Amino acid sequence: xRMNSPDRNCMSRxxxxxxxxxxxxxxxxxxxxxxxxxxxSASGYRDSxxxxxLTEDAADLVFSDPERAEELLREALTADLYHGxxxxxxxxxxxxxxxxxxxxxxFEWARKLMPGHPDPRLNLALTxxxxxxxxxxxxxxxxxxxxxxxxxxxxxxxxxxxxxxxxTDEHTRSNLQEIVMRSxxxxxxxxxxxxxxxxxx
Numbered sequence: 001x002r003m004n005s006p007d008r009n010c011m012s013r014x015x016x017x018x019x020x021x022x023x024x025x026x027x028x029x030x031x032x033x034x035x036x037x038x039x040x041s042a043s044g045y046r047d048s049x050x051x052x053x054l055t056e057d058a059a060d061l062v063f064s065d066p067e068r069a070e071e072l073l074r075e076a077l078t079a080d081l082y083h084g085x086x087x088x089x090x091x092x093x094x095x096x097x098x099x100x101x102x103x104x105x106x107f108e109w110a111r112k113l114m115p116g117h118p119d120p121r122l123n124l125a126l127t128x129x130x131x132x133x134x135x136x137x138x139x140x141x142x143x144x145x146x147x148x149x150x151x152x153x154x155x156x157x158x159x160x161x162x163x164x165x166x167x168t169d170e171h172t173r174s175n176l177q178e179i180v181m182r183s184x185x186x187x188x189x190x191x192x193x194x195x196x197x198x199x200x201x
Contacts, residue, residue: 051080058089066093084113088120095127103127118148122157129157134165152182163195173199 054076061069070093076086091106104127110120121144128137141158144151159175162168176199179192 046082047079048083051076051083051086054079055083055086055089058086062089062092063096066096069093082113084110084117084120087113088123091120091123091127095123095130100127100131104131116147118144118151118154121147122151122154125154125157125161129161134161134167137161138167150178152178155179156183156188159192159195168199 054072058069058072073086073090076083087106088110091103094103107120107124114120121140125137125140141154144154155175155178162172176192176196180189183189
């Protein structure tokens with residue numbers, strides 16, 4: 001990841017790289033149409049094992065060869081339209097290429113198919129933030145925290161956005177303290193420490 005400081009573009013990309021590709025273990029309707037980015041089986045048969053294998057193969061290529069990753073993920077969703085990790089990872093491919101609407105559609109799919117997983121919600125928040133829809137992004141960050149309380153990547157993304165946009169609240173300080181204590185990344189820790197000092201000024 002290209003990261004020197006936690007600025008908007010660089011840190012968003014870092015978070016996607018580090019946390020949001022799932023390795024497997026109104027927007028929604030647009031995604032399910034026959035003109036969508038993948039075909040569905042005419043017989044309705046779902047090959048979940050094939051979808052899982054293709055998603056795993058694509059996960060290693062999302063950043064190094066996104067075009068090939070996209071092909072594999074389309075194949076995965078042709079095998080099983082309801083494979084949540086494939087939707088999530090295809091959304092990451094779209095987000096990294098600036099296709100925000102397509103990315104949001106995929107993260108909406110993944111969010112519904114992976115109800116207990118924070119990553120699609122975090123990814124959707126990053127997409128909405130990139131689109132300048134700060135209020136909706138905040139809602140999506142908070143939803144990720146509802147399904148996975150104290151999820152560190154989400155705390156990092158939410159806190160960074162709040163400070164960048166001047167929308168800090170009563171939780172910002174404690175979130176910064178969490179980042180200092182729990183993050184293994186020295187850049188994030190240094191950033192959080194600086195922001196805590198600024199709050200005391």
